[in-house]
Amino acid sequence: MKITSSGIKEGRIALVYGKFGEDFVGDMPSRSLPIEIHDVPEGTKSFALILDDQDAIPVAGFVWIHWLAANIKEHQIPDGISGNHPNFVEGKNSWGQNQYGGMAPPNKPHRYDLRVFALDAELPLKDGFLEDDLKQAMNGHILAEATLSGMYPN
Numbered sequence: 001m002k003i004t005s006s007g008i009k010e011g012r013i014a015l016v017y018g019k020f021g022e023d024f025v026g027d028m029p030s031r032s033l034p035i036e037i038h039d040v041p042e043g044t045k046s047f048a049l050i051l052d053d054q055d056a057i058p059v060a061g062f063v064w065i066h067w068l069a070a071n072i073k074e075h076q077i078p079d080g081i082s083g084n085h086p087n088f089v090e091g092k093n094s095w096g097q098n099q100y101g102g103m104a105p106p107n108k109p110h111r112y113d114l115r116v117f118a119l120d121a122e123l124p125l126k127d128g129f130l131e132d133d134l135k136q137a138m139n140g141h142i143l144a145e146a147t148l149s150g151m152y153p154n
Contacts, residue, residue, distance in 0.1 A: 001037065001038070001039050001040060001041060001116070001118055001144040001145070001146045002037075002038045002039050002146055003035055003036065003037055003038070003114065003116045003146045003147075003148045004035075004036045004038065004148065005033050005034055005035050005036070005114070005148060005150075006034050006036075006079075007033040007034055007079065008033070008114075008148060008150040011149065011150055011151060012150055012151055012152075012154035013033070013103060013112060013150040013151065013152040013154065015152075015153060015154070016031055017029065017031055017032070017033050017102050017103060017152070018102040018103030018104055018152050018153070019102065019103065019104040019153075020153060021102065023080065025083070025097060025099070028093075028095045028097060028101045028102070028104075029101065029102025029103065029104060030082070030083065030099065030100060030101070030102060031079070031080045031100075031102060032067065032077075032079070032080055032081055032082035032083075032099075032100035032102075033051070033077075033079070033100075033114070034076070034077060034078055034079040034080075035049070035076070035077040035114070035116065036075065036076050036077075037075045037076070037116055037118075037146075038075075040075060040118055040144075041118050041143040041144045043120050043143060044118040044119065044120065044143055044144075045119060045120055045121050045122060046070070046071045046072060046073060046119050046121065046122045046123070047070075047072040047073075047116055047117060047118055047119065048068075048069065048070040048071075048072065048116070048117045048119060048123065048134060048138060049067065049068070049069050049070075049072070049114065049115065049116045049117070050065070050067070050068055050113075050114075050115045050131065050134070051065075051066040051067035051068075051100070051112060051113070051114045051115075052064060052065050052066060052112070052113055053066060053103070053105070053110050053111075053112050053113075054111070054113065055105070055110035055111055056105075056110065059105075059106055059107055060094070062094075064094045065091075065092075065093050065094045065101075065131055066093055066094070066100065066101050066102065066103065066112065067082065067090070067093060067099075067100040067101065068090060068091030068092070068093065068129065068130075068131055068134055069082070069088050069089065069090050069091070070088065070089050070090075070091070070123045070125050070129070070134060070137070071087075071088045071089055071122045071123055071125070072087075072088040073087060073088070074087075082099045082100035083098075083099035083100065089125050089126060089127050089129065090127055091125070091127075091128065091129040091130060091131065091133070091134060092128050092129070092130055098127045098128050103152035103153075105152065105153070109151050109152060109153055109154070110151070110152060111149055111150070111151055112149065112150055112151075112152060113147055113148075113149050114147065114148045114149070114150075115145060115146070115147045116145070116146050116147075116148075117138055117142050117144070117145050118142070118143045118144040118145070119138060119141045119142060119143065120141050120143055121141045123137040123138065123141070124137060125137055
């Protein structure tokens, strides 16, 4: 399995998907990345994703969660769909919102990792789930995993 995004080119995340963009919920950047999932394993019933920032640990004291989503059926996730999609559930990000929260590194460019999981089941999750809930629900159901990383700002 492989994932790509027209919002990440040559390892750089387009500015519109973070604090230099124009879409916000309060102070949180809210325009979600488009994602395409390729070479999906046979038996895949749904996808889940985690977008996080390991570089936030020295600043925030923990890994910053930007987006959690599960029970995705499509192989293409459109630009800006988070918060407006009735066909998948979204978990709580580190801003406390149940949707995508874009990149806003406070100190220097950060690397962001988008991990997509192909699953052999739909997960018993509801909007507002936490990362640990997702990982626990995925246990024993992961058919494949792919990661796409990018820097922001570029």
